[in-house]
Amino acid sequence: NCYLGMNVTFCTISHELGDSKQRAGENIYSPINIEDGCWIGANATILPGVTIGEGCVIAAGAVVNKDCEPNGLYAGVPAKRIKDLD
DSSP states (O other): OOEEOTTOEEOOEEEEEOOTTOSEEEEEEOOOEEOTTOEEOTTOEEOTTOEEOTTOEEOTTOEEOSOBOSSEEEETTTTEEEEEOO
16 A cells, blocks of 8 residues: 655665775665555665664665654755654
């Protein structure tokens, strides 16, 4: 029961910080959880380990790097809750 805009990116992998010879160290895998009723706008990026709570709207172009509490409008880089939704 979610809608996704065009070009949404779900990034479930990152890296540990390596030494000066290779900064991208060992892989770190973290799942993403999108709960029911969400709408994720075009070109949004969801980073590893994030949960987007039920009924959230993620604005177009937002970069979500932390969990989103249910029923909120999140926008920006990084995404912040800008409005409570009913």
